[in-house]
Amino acid sequence: MACHNTSRRVYNHMQILERWNVCLFVVGTYLAVSARCQADLPACEGRKIFVLDLGIFAESAGLPPCSIDATFRVDPITNVPFLRDDPQVKNAFLPQYLGQYSGPWHLAQAIAGSQYVTTDIDAADIVYVYDYCYYTWWLAFVHSNGRVQREDATPGDHLLKGYQALIQMPRWKKKDGADFVFYDPHPGFATGRAEMPIIDMACNTFKHSMHIIAERSQRNVCQTYWTMADKLLIAPYVPATSDVAKPLKGFMTKTTPLEDRKALLWFRTKCLPYIMEGKGRYVNGHRFCHHVSIALGKAGSDVDVSCTDRQLGGHPLPFRSIMDRMRNSTFCLSMPGDSASTRRLSETIMAGCIPVFIGPPYATMPMAEDVDYRAFSVFVNITDYSGWLQDRMEWEIHPTIRPYHVLNPWTWLPEVKVEDLAITVESASSVAAHLRWMQKKEVLHKLERLASERQKFSFQPFITGPYSAINIIMERLCSARLDPKL
Numbered sequence: 001m002a003c004h005n006t007s008r009r010v011y012n013h014m015q016i017l018e019r020w021n022v023c024l025f026v027v028g029t030y031l032a033v034s035a036r037c038q039a040d041l042p043a044c045e046g047r048k049i050f051v052l053d054l055g056i057f058a059e060s061a062g063l064p065p066c067s068i069d070a071t072f073r074v075d076p077i078t079n080v081p082f083l084r085d086d087p088q089v090k091n092a093f094l095p096q097y098l099g100q101y102s103g104p105w106h107l108a109q110a111i112a113g114s115q116y117v118t119t120d121i122d123a124a125d126i127v128y129v130y131d132y133c134y135y136t137w138w139l140a141f142v143h144s145n146g147r148v149q150r151e152d153a154t155p156g157d158h159l160l161k162g163y164q165a166l167i168q169m170p171r172w173k174k175k176d177g178a179d180f181v182f183y184d185p186h187p188g189f190a191t192g193r194a195e196m197p198i199i200d201m202a203c204n205t206f207k208h209s210m211h212i213i214a215e216r217s218q219r220n221v222c223q224t225y226w227t228m229a230d231k232l233l234i235a236p237y238v239p240a241t242s243d244v245a246k247p248l249k250g251f252m253t254k255t256t257p258l259e260d261r262k263a264l265l266w267f268r269t270k271c272l273p274y275i276m277e278g279k280g281r282y283v284n285g286h287r288f289c290h291h292v293s294i295a296l297g298k299a300g301s302d303v304d305v306s307c308t309d310r311q312l313g314g315h316p317l318p319f320r321s322i323m324d325r326m327r328n329s330t331f332c333l334s335m336p337g338d339s340a341s342t343r344r345l346s347e348t349i350m351a352g353c354i355p356v357f358i359g360p361p362y363a364t365m366p367m368a369e370d371v372d373y374r375a376f377s378v379f380v381n382i383t384d385y386s387g388w389l390q391d392r393m394e395w396e397i398h399p400t401i402r403p404y405h406v407l408n409p410w411t412w413l414p415e416v417k418v419e420d421l422a423i424t425v426e427s428a429s430s431v432a433a434h435l436r437w438m439q440k441k442e443v444l445h446k447l448e449r450l451a452s453e454r455q456k457f458s459f460q461p462f463i464t465g466p467y468s469a470i471n472i473i474m475e476r477l478c479s480a481r482l483d484p485k486l
């Protein structure tokens with residue numbers, strides 16, 4: 001069932017579909033088996049990558065065993081992991097690789113199944129730290145229990161022990177970790193007992209390593225990352241799927257022709273609450289979404305924008321229906337939530353809906369150097385942002401306090417230059433009118449560019465023919481500087 005190896009980089013449409021069908025069959029049938037569908041990655045030519053599973057330290061460092069199939073489970077509603085016995089996921093759960101933080105698993109599978117893998121750490125140019133099981137265990141623990149202080153060891157402590165063992169390796173010491181790669185798919189390390197030392201390690205001990213991250217805020221927490229743009233990559237979240245048996249279906253479904261799209265603009269979000277529990281700080285993303293949803297909610301029968309909170313008269317939609325509605329709409333709003341990155345952006349692009357980035361602040365644009373956001377997106381600059389950017393969220397903030405502020409403005413600066421393209425309006429209520437009167441030629445051009453870019457947001461456990469997120473991540477990893485910064 002292997003896809004045959006080919007070095008050709010120009011594929012016609014049928015070949016793409018054939019390759020994808022075969023690969024899909026492999027995934028669908030053998031799920032966790034690393035597929036042998038390979039394409040070449042020019043940047044990885046001559047590079048060897050070693051996948052270092054943190055589990056190898058279990059015995060020597062006294063870590064309890066962790067299993068990606070048994071230790072945690074992914075909630076089908078939120079796509080985030082919970083502990084195995086959590087009642088929320090006891091009866092209904094998804095395979096771990098459909099969780100939104102499963103990027104590291106896809107990457108490990110893709111490397112392991114590629115011609116760039118080596119099983120000899122001494123022969124490797126690059127070491128990928130595969131901490132996925134312990135990392136996700138920690139995330140699941142936090143989702144199930146909240147950020148409680150405990151006497152006994154938590155999965156965060158296990159992760160920390162694993163890292164402490166890692167840095168004792170001669171291979172680590174050789175280049176002070178500069179040829180190591182970490183993938184932190186969640187921005188949430190905060191203040192727990194194990195988390196502070198983990199942040200400290202990630203920022204300082206691992207400061208020469210490459211970091212694949214999910215959010216700009218991770219860059220802000222670590223001051224050392226500010227100057228290492230070449231070893232920092234913001235990756236997208238793994239999009240959800242409406243069909244577990246066919247995780248690639250969303251990308252294989254053709255995008256809807258413009259004339260068949262019934263809605264002009266679509267958006268759904270949870271708008272409440274605004275205040276971060278216990279901290280008294282505004283979650284500006286939520287307030288922002290609420291303002292925009294109210295402003296646009298009555299902008300026309302072809303505008304389908306609203307909050308899902310029952311208190312605001314809304315209701316949540318099943319994922320399948322969300323995807324159907326996005327496919328059926330020409331434009332979809334893209335706004336940050338309580339953090340700067342959203343999984344919905346991956347899904348919007350997967351659905352072939354033109355993202356409309358509204359700011360300030362702007363949602364994170366992952367893989368900004370590899371994705372042509374300017375060609376397929378619309379950017380709107382709202383000049384009266386007093387409703388959501390108030391004194392608690394100043395646009396200018398002193399550098400000394402930047403790193404400690406999850407809500408800090410620097411987190412929200414766009415990765416892509418947007419000023420020259422942005423449509424400037426005073427209030428969100430006029431966004432629909434601008435979209436409605438956009439020239440058809442321009443809309444068609446954006447849809448065409450989007451159709452060819454959208455596969456970049458798909459995650460496969462192998463290198464794909466048409467570029468997917470994993471190809472981009474691997475190429476970045478192969479081209480990162482391998483020496484400690486002088």
Ligand SMILES: *[C@@H]1O[C@H](CO)[C@@H](O)[C@H](O)[C@H]1NC(C)=O
Pocket residue numbers: 262263324325327328
């Ligand atoms: C698109 O919208 C039209 C009109 O509301 C509806 O009849 C159709 O079923 C929708 N299609 C999808 C795929 O949701």
Ligand SMILES: *[C@@H]1O[C@H](CO)[C@@H](O)[C@H](O)[C@H]1NC(C)=O
Pocket residue numbers: 381382383418419420422424
């Ligand atoms: C938005 O518009 C304001 C006022 O014209 C301008 O100062 C600002 O630079 C613009 N920002 C972007 C991101 O376009």
